[in-house]
Amino acid sequence: MPLAAFTWTEFAQQIAAGVREGAIYAGLALAIVIIYRSTRVINFAQGEMATFTTFIAWSLMNRGLSFWVAFPIVLAIAFAGGVTIERVLIRPVENAPVLTIVIITLGLALLLNGLMSIIWGGANRQFRGPFSTRTIDVGGVPISVQDIGIVVVSIALVALLALFFRFTKLGLALRAAAVNPDSSRLAGVRVGWMLALGWGIAAVLGAVAGMMIAPVVFLDPNMMQTILLYAFAAAVLGGLDSPAGAVVGGILLGVTITLLGRYVGFIGSTLKLPVALLLILILLLIRPGGLFGRVAVRRV
Amino acid sequence: MSLLELESVGARYGPVKVLHEVSLTVGEGELVAVLGANGAGKTTTLRAVSGTVRRSGDVVFEGHKLPRRPEATARAGIAHVPEGRGTFSELSVWENLRLGAYTRRGKIRDDAKRVYAFFPRLEERRDQQAGTLSGGEQQMLALGRAMMARPKLLLLDEPSLGLAPLVVKEIFEALARMKEKDGISVLVVEQNANLALAHAGRAYVLEVGRVVVAGTSDELRANESVRRSYLGY
Amino acid sequence: MRLRLSVELLGFVALTAIVAELPRFVGDYRARELAIVGMYFIALLGLSILTGYSGQISLGHGAFMAIGGYTTAILTVNGFYGHPVRDLWTIPIAGVVAGIAGLLVGVPALRLSGLYLALITFGIAVSFPQLPKKFDHFLGGTTGKILNLAKPPYGLDTTTNDWIYYLTWGIALVLLLCAWLLVRGKTGRALKAIRDSEVAAASSGISLARYKTLAFGISAFYAGIAGSLYAIANAYVNPDVFPIILSVYLVVGLAVGGLDSLPGLIAGAALIYFLQNHADTVAKWLNHLPALSLDPKQPGISSVVFGAVLIVVMLLVPTGVGGLLRRVLHPLTTRLYTRS
Known part of the structure; x- marks a missing residue:
C-alpha cells in the first residue's frame, strides 16, 4: 500500500484514534487485572461477557429506551451476572490448578458466544452510541465527538474505581482479600464474597468497554475477540498485577499499533496483532513483570 | 463463667491428627499462656479457636458455640494474630490499621490514636508499606491491628519470635497495659516459657497434642518436670 | 512397580489389537473419523508432555499443527527445489520443522511463567492465521493450498480412508510408546520435578533451561506430525483448517483426558x-x-x-478421564501388588 504524504494533522488524528482504541483496551485490561489480582486467574470469557451485556443494551434500546437509561440497567445486570458466574462456576474449583479454572473460563466463553448466536443471530448490528460521530476542531485537529466521549467515559470510570479502591472500606477489603486471603478472614473480611465482588466489577468494566466500542465497530458475537487479545496484551504490558499499568499499557498499545498500522507499510492491518505481541514478548524478556508489575520474590 | 472454653477440641491436618481432646479456659481479663515444644500443637490450638483449621469438639465463647469460620470468629470479638504476624505487607500501615477495624462501624480515628500512643513508631511510619517495616515494628503493627477491632479476646502466636530482647520487652509491656486498661483477655502461645510465665496468670503445657500440665504460673514454675523441660534450670 | 509396568504393557498390546481390528467393524467413513481422532491424539500426547509433565501451559498448539500442515503442503505442492516430495516423507520433516519452531518459542518461554506463557502462546495461535494472508504467494492466502489426494502406497489393497486410518494410528502408537518411554525415564522425572517445584528441581542439578525448552520442542514435534497428517487427510490447507479455536480445543481435550494420563488422552481426542x-x-x-x-x-x-x-466436566471431574481411570485402577493394582 503506497503511503499518502505525511501531515502533522493526520498524525495527530492517528494519535487521537490510537488513544480511543487504547481507552477501550484499558477498560477491558483493567477488568482482567482486577480478576487476576484477586484470584490469580485470567478470565478468557471477559470479552464474551462484555459482548453479551452489550447485546442486552442493544435489546433494551431496540425496545425504545435511550442509551443513558439503558446504560445503568445494563451495568446492574452485568454486575449481577459477574457475581453469579463467580459463585456458580469459579467458586467450586477455587483450589483447583490454574489450568482447570482457565479451561472453565474458556468453556464459558464458548457457551456465551453460542448463546449470543442463538439469541441474537450472527449478523452484524448497528449499535447507536451516545455520542455523535461528527468531528470538532481541537487545536486545528479534527477529532470526532465519539472518540472524545469514549476517552472521557473511560477516564471517569478508572478514576471512580481508583477512588473506590483507595478510600472505601469495601475497596480496601477487596485489595486485602487479593493480597492475603488468610489474614483477611482473620480480620473478618468475607473473602469469598470479595472475589465475587471482583468478578462483578470486572463484568461492569467489560460492559462499559463493550457499549463504548460497539458504535465504532459493529455489534456481533465475535466483536470483542480481537479486542480481548489486545486487552490481554495491554494487561501484560502494564504488569498483570497493576491496575495503573493496565490503563497505561492500554493507551500505549492503542497508540503504538495505530501508528504502526498506518505508517509502516509492511505491517498494515494484517500484521498489527502479531507485531504487537512480538513487542510485548520482547518487553517481557527484558522486564518479566511488565512495565509496572513487580516480580514477586517468593519464599520456598 | 469463662470467656473462652475449649471442650475436648481435636484438630487434624488431612489424615494427621495434631490435637487430641484439648480442654482449656480463658477467663475475663486473664492472660493465659500455652507452652510446649515445637510440634506440640500450640499454634494449632489457636487456629482451632479461630476456625482456620478443621476441628472437632466445641469452642464456646461468651456462652455461645463458635461456628468454624474465621470471619465469624473475628466478628464475635476474637482477634487472632497468627504465626508470622499476618500483616498485609503490600498495604500501608494505616491501611492495615483500617482493616483491623473492618468488623466495626463508626469512627476509627480515636482507636488509631490509642494504637499510636502504645506504639509511636507506627505513627511515624503511617504511610509506609507494611512489608518494609522491621520485624519488631511488624509485630507492633499486628498488635495494633488487633486492637483496632476492640476485641474481647486476643489470640497471640509467638509474639517474641525472631525479635530482639528489648523489642520483646516493649511488646509484652504494651500487652500488659492493654490488658489492664481495656480488660482484654489474652491467650498467648510462647516457646519462651520464662517470658510467658512472667506475664501470664495461668498456663497450659502441651505435649504431642495433649494438655499434660495446667495451673497458675507459680505452680508451673514449682513443677519439677516443667522446670527441667521448659525453663531450663 | 513391576506390576504396573506389566499392566501398562498389557494395555498397550490391547490398544494395538483394537486399533488393528477396528476398521473391520466400522464403515469407511467411520475409519476416516477415527483417523482424525488419532491425529488429535498425537497432538494431545505432545501437549501432555508440555503441560501435564513440565507444567507449561500452551494455548498455541494449533499453530504448531498449522506449521506441520503447511510444511507438508509446501513440500508436496511447491516441492523441494522444484521436486515435489511424496506426502509420506513430509510427515517427519513437518514434525522437525514444527519442533524447531517449538524450540524457538521455548527459549523465551523460559522466562515467562504460568499465565504469561498462556497469553503469549495464545497470541501465537491468534497471529498465525495472519501469516498466510500476508505471504500469500508462498502460503496461498485465505484460499490456501490444494494437495494431491492421498493414495495408499502401490500394492496395498485398501481404501484411502483405511490407509489414512492405519497410517495415523500406526504413527500414533509409535509416538505413544515414545512418549511413554520418555515420561517414565530420566527426562520424565526431570520434567515432573520442574513442574512440581522449579526451585527444588534446579537445586537438585536439573537444568531448567534444557528440559523446559526440550519439552516445548518435543511437544511441537508431535503437533507438527498431527498437523501434517491432517493436511494429508484433508488434501488442502488454509487458515480455516487450523482455526484459532483449535488451540483451545486441544487444551480442552487435554484437560478432559487428564493432564498426565497418556491413555486418557484418547478420550480427550474423541471428545474434540x-x-x-x-x-x-x-x-x-x-x-x-x-x-x-x-x-x-x-x-x-x-x-x-x-x-x-x-x-x-471440569466441575465434576477436574482430574479428567485419566484421573478417573487411575482412581479406579489404583486400588486394584496396589492390592495385587501388596499380595504378590
Whole structure:
C-alpha cells in the first residue's frame, strides 16, 4: 500500500484514534487485572461477557429506551451476572490448578458466544452510541465527538474505581482479600464474597468497554475477540498485577499499533496483532513483570 | 463463667491428627499462656479457636458455640494474630490499621490514636508499606491491628519470635497495659516459657497434642518436670 | 512397580489389537473419523508432555499443527527445489520443522511463567492465521493450498480412508510408546520435578533451561506430525483448517483426558472430534430432557454444547478421564501388588 504524504494533522488524528482504541483496551485490561489480582486467574470469557451485556443494551434500546437509561440497567445486570458466574462456576474449583479454572473460563466463553448466536443471530448490528460521530476542531485537529466521549467515559470510570479502591472500606477489603486471603478472614473480611465482588466489577468494566466500542465497530458475537487479545496484551504490558499499568499499557498499545498500522507499510492491518505481541514478548524478556508489575520474590 | 472454653477440641491436618481432646479456659481479663515444644500443637490450638483449621469438639465463647469460620470468629470479638504476624505487607500501615477495624462501624480515628500512643513508631511510619517495616515494628503493627477491632479476646502466636530482647520487652509491656486498661483477655502461645510465665496468670503445657500440665504460673514454675523441660534450670 | 509396568504393557498390546481390528467393524467413513481422532491424539500426547509433565501451559498448539500442515503442503505442492516430495516423507520433516519452531518459542518461554506463557502462546495461535494472508504467494492466502489426494502406497489393497486410518494410528502408537518411554525415564522425572517445584528441581542439578525448552520442542514435534497428517487427510490447507479455536480445543481435550494420563488422552481426542462435528447429536439427546427444545441445526448450538460440556466436566471431574481411570485402577493394582 503506497503511503499518502505525511501531515502533522493526520498524525495527530492517528494519535487521537490510537488513544480511543487504547481507552477501550484499558477498560477491558483493567477488568482482567482486577480478576487476576484477586484470584490469580485470567478470565478468557471477559470479552464474551462484555459482548453479551452489550447485546442486552442493544435489546433494551431496540425496545425504545435511550442509551443513558439503558446504560445503568445494563451495568446492574452485568454486575449481577459477574457475581453469579463467580459463585456458580469459579467458586467450586477455587483450589483447583490454574489450568482447570482457565479451561472453565474458556468453556464459558464458548457457551456465551453460542448463546449470543442463538439469541441474537450472527449478523452484524448497528449499535447507536451516545455520542455523535461528527468531528470538532481541537487545536486545528479534527477529532470526532465519539472518540472524545469514549476517552472521557473511560477516564471517569478508572478514576471512580481508583477512588473506590483507595478510600472505601469495601475497596480496601477487596485489595486485602487479593493480597492475603488468610489474614483477611482473620480480620473478618468475607473473602469469598470479595472475589465475587471482583468478578462483578470486572463484568461492569467489560460492559462499559463493550457499549463504548460497539458504535465504532459493529455489534456481533465475535466483536470483542480481537479486542480481548489486545486487552490481554495491554494487561501484560502494564504488569498483570497493576491496575495503573493496565490503563497505561492500554493507551500505549492503542497508540503504538495505530501508528504502526498506518505508517509502516509492511505491517498494515494484517500484521498489527502479531507485531504487537512480538513487542510485548520482547518487553517481557527484558522486564518479566511488565512495565509496572513487580516480580514477586517468593519464599520456598 | 469463662470467656473462652475449649471442650475436648481435636484438630487434624488431612489424615494427621495434631490435637487430641484439648480442654482449656480463658477467663475475663486473664492472660493465659500455652507452652510446649515445637510440634506440640500450640499454634494449632489457636487456629482451632479461630476456625482456620478443621476441628472437632466445641469452642464456646461468651456462652455461645463458635461456628468454624474465621470471619465469624473475628466478628464475635476474637482477634487472632497468627504465626508470622499476618500483616498485609503490600498495604500501608494505616491501611492495615483500617482493616483491623473492618468488623466495626463508626469512627476509627480515636482507636488509631490509642494504637499510636502504645506504639509511636507506627505513627511515624503511617504511610509506609507494611512489608518494609522491621520485624519488631511488624509485630507492633499486628498488635495494633488487633486492637483496632476492640476485641474481647486476643489470640497471640509467638509474639517474641525472631525479635530482639528489648523489642520483646516493649511488646509484652504494651500487652500488659492493654490488658489492664481495656480488660482484654489474652491467650498467648510462647516457646519462651520464662517470658510467658512472667506475664501470664495461668498456663497450659502441651505435649504431642495433649494438655499434660495446667495451673497458675507459680505452680508451673514449682513443677519439677516443667522446670527441667521448659525453663531450663 | 513391576506390576504396573506389566499392566501398562498389557494395555498397550490391547490398544494395538483394537486399533488393528477396528476398521473391520466400522464403515469407511467411520475409519476416516477415527483417523482424525488419532491425529488429535498425537497432538494431545505432545501437549501432555508440555503441560501435564513440565507444567507449561500452551494455548498455541494449533499453530504448531498449522506449521506441520503447511510444511507438508509446501513440500508436496511447491516441492523441494522444484521436486515435489511424496506426502509420506513430509510427515517427519513437518514434525522437525514444527519442533524447531517449538524450540524457538521455548527459549523465551523460559522466562515467562504460568499465565504469561498462556497469553503469549495464545497470541501465537491468534497471529498465525495472519501469516498466510500476508505471504500469500508462498502460503496461498485465505484460499490456501490444494494437495494431491492421498493414495495408499502401490500394492496395498485398501481404501484411502483405511490407509489414512492405519497410517495415523500406526504413527500414533509409535509416538505413544515414545512418549511413554520418555515420561517414565530420566527426562520424565526431570520434567515432573520442574513442574512440581522449579526451585527444588534446579537445586537438585536439573537444568531448567534444557528440559523446559526440550519439552516445548518435543511437544511441537508431535503437533507438527498431527498437523501434517491432517493436511494429508484433508488434501488442502488454509487458515480455516487450523482455526484459532483449535488451540483451545486441544487444551480442552487435554484437560478432559487428564493432564498426565497418556491413555486418557484418547478420550480427550474423541471428545474434540465428536463435539466439533456432532454437537447437533448432543443437542438431540439433550432434547430428551424435559423442558428443553434445541434446534440442532441452529448456528451457535455447537459452541453452547461444547462450552457446557467443558464446564460440567471440569466441575465434576477436574482430574479428567485419566484421573478417573487411575482412581479406579489404583486400588486394584496396589492390592495385587501388596499380595504378590
